[in-house]
Amino acid sequence: MPLKSDTCRWGILSTAGIAKKNWRAISRSTQGIVSAVASRDAASAQRFIDECQANCPFESAPVALGSYQALLESKDIDAVYIPLPTGLRKEWIIAAAKHGKHILAEKPAALTAADVQEILDVCKTHGVQFMDGVMFMHSRRLEQLRQTLDSPTGIGSIKRIATQFSFYSDQEFRTTNIRSNSKYEPHGALGDLGWYTIRMILWINQWRMPTQISARCISTLQGQGSPKSVPMEFSAELQFDNGVSASFYCSFATEHQQWCHISGEKGSIWIDDFVLPCFGSNVGYDLNRPEFVTDVCDFHMHRRSQRFSVAEYDSGHAPSQEITMFDTFHGLLKGSTPDESWGRMTLQTQQVLDRVFQAAGCSL
Incomplete structure (x- = not known):
């Protein structure tokens, strides 16, 4: 269902704080x-409209409605942004789809992978x-990162x-x-x-x-x-059939950290702000290929680091990742049929989330 005009008219379903950024x-x-x-x-x-309109106005102020329906x-309205709690999200995503609205929804999209499949x-x-x-x-950093991961002068095979x-x-x-509250967000920090x-x-x-999870x-x-x-x-540990292993830790108990470390046979990549880029006009990562040098009794480890970055604001100004997200979404609406790859990414993420949740002995 492609757009009938060059403008995508958005409706925001709820007044959640993240909706102000979007x-x-x-x-x-x-x-x-x-x-x-x-x-x-x-x-x-x-009140939400008045606050946002005072900070970042549209030519015509949006209409305030007293019900999601x-x-x-x-x-x-052509598309809806849905930042409702996870416990309520499936109901309203499905309702939006049945009304012919395109959907950008916060994560997790639903409580289970079965629910996500139903949504899709x-x-x-x-x-x-x-x-x-x-x-x-939607960050340009990922394009650069993929090139480095695939390069013969990068970190070699990922292990x-x-x-x-x-936070x-x-x-x-x-x-x-x-x-x-388990009624609304039963997965908590996960x-x-x-x-x-x-x-x-x-x-x-x-x-x-x-293939294996603990x-x-x-x-x-x-x-x-x-x-x-x-x-x-x-925390969780994941094992893959290509010999890669992975671990993650998420928490409401340790102050701001959002890092990713990718280790290969020839080096490693360090990203210290992969979710929310730190303030500035460039985002990037470090390629590390330390060299251990010995000469008789001299032993030295040399850092050998290289910084890669792309011109991209952290937030609020193009081409920041959240603005690019909407530009990408608008581009998809020009096609004759929806791009299902985005839904598959959501489904796979939810499938892994379900498995680690269950592996830890948790239940809804």
Whole structure:
């Protein structure tokens, strides 16, 4: 279902904080505008619009709607951005697809891989594009990184991938944030942060799926009103049939870290900000090929590092990764049929998430 005009009219389904970042991204994309924002309370939607419009205005202010259904029924909306909690997401993604709306949804897309498959089937039936909101997939850095990984002068055959994404949560977060409530976010840190580490591992290893998995839920938290506890710290080990092994750690208990280390037979690559690029106008990574030199009694390890970078803002200005995400999405809508590869990436990520969750003895 391609766009009928050069402008993609977006509806935002909920007033979640991350939607403010994507409001700006849509406004600075080449073809997008926000036409409506929906909340369960129209006044809440209007407050969200007023705040965002004051910071990053559209020529015409979006309409505030008091129900999600009203937004989906609007004929003035081509695509919807859905940052609702994971526990609610499947219902509204499917509803959006049935109303013929293209969909960009936050992650995880649903509670299980079976749910994601159902979502993708409905999207295919109704001819709408689906994509999850993993912004780093749209960074120009990945194109450069793939070239380095494939280069004969790079790190050689990959043997090991290790990655971590974490932040330290305060007591208020641990008691009142929806990510501490199993009704809305039953995967806790695994869903919120581990999704990115799993996605990065799969991308690096060319979308191979792990053949062996072990996992551990290291600690948990249980917010006010939460039926069950959810993972606060989680780690996993993955083994692949091409000889690559991988590990990840995600956590609400250790302060900001978002690194990825790729080890090969000839060297390694270090990325210290693979999810949210650090402030600046360049993003990159380090190729490390240390050299151990000995001469009789002299023993020295030489660093031998090379920095690779691309011109890309961390956020808010083109070509930052979130703006490129919307430009990519808009480009997909020019095709005669949806690009199903984006949905397959979501499904594979969810399949691994399901497996490590179960391997750690966790359940929904």
